[in-house]
Amino acid sequence: MGLRVDIDEETLQDVINIETGLLYPLDGFMGEADFRSVADCYTMADGQVFPIPVTLDVPKEVYRSAGKGDTVDLWSGGECVAQFRAESKFIMAEADIEKIFGTLEEAHPGVWKEKNRSPYRIGGKTKLRKRELLEDALKPEDTKRIFAEKGWKTVAGFQTRNPIHKAHEHIQRLALDICDGLFINPITGWKKKGDFTQEAVMAAYEKMAGEFYPQERVYMAGLKTQMRYAGPREAVFHAVIRRNLGCTHFLIGRDHAGVGGYYGAYDAHALAEKLTGEHELGIKLLLTREPYYCNKCKQIVTDRTCRHYETERVEISGTIIREYLKAGHIPNEIMMRREIFSAVLKCSNIFIE
16 A cells, blocks of 8 residues: 555645646655745755745655655545656655744744744655646746737736735835736735735726726736745745746735744844845845825825835735724724725625634
8 A cells, every 4th residue: 555645725735736837846845955045045946946844744754755756646535636756755854844934832823833844854756636726826827928918018016915005005006107917916825814815806906807907907816825934935935936938027015924023023124135145046036115294294104205214104904904994993094995895795705714
């Protein structure tokens, strides 16, 4: 009898995203050499930028039994959905988790999730057996074709896990001024408790794209992958994914993919500049400052266009919008359009429980 591993939804999605090429240059789960290089240097062992480890955790008995070259069946929903050939084994220690997230506090959702996985990891090339799982997957071949059909030579990718508010609108309009098209690509995979649901995020953007943006210059599709909340590392990881999908530019804003104050406001900018200075990433990064409403200037600005950051700033963020909605209050229109708020409010579930 062969080796078998039962995988969760997030691991299955990793397999799908590897198969489609969305996680290029990965052709399977990382072995030890790639994992160590990613943790220490933000690159694969061959030097290609890839700052987030994508690994397969297995039970201890499978880890002990698997030898190099052995085939392991991956099961989900009562059937074998994929296979991979074991190439190397390693143990993910707490020191590795701290390198990736910058903390070991379990209040950090990425740390908590990683600590609840098995530390035993096996790397190897994957092969999806259940091909119908690719039917609804986001595929680089499709997005590249769509961008070409629209005649877009330059495309700005925008990552989000929140319904659109005025600060994000400000950034997206900047991108539309720079590029031929805007690709709005919200995360639709696993997110932490209290985040907005996929339904709420997509409803907001469908309203925005349908009523306010030029129809021929915006395209939207969900990205099914889990949030890691790994801050700077995940910001560059998101850029790599959008490069694979055909974007020429990617927006990295304030505290991109951050959570709970674990990362500095512009740590993601610093890592992005470091890595693009050392490597060819294949996509231009648009590093944007925090947009806010200025009571003096009476508009959305940034600290580079306004002198009143310390005295007249009204912060706009997904966290603040969540608090308004949880309290049953309509956010002030300087933060969110009423049409967007109404679209979110109509959703059956607004927050992840």
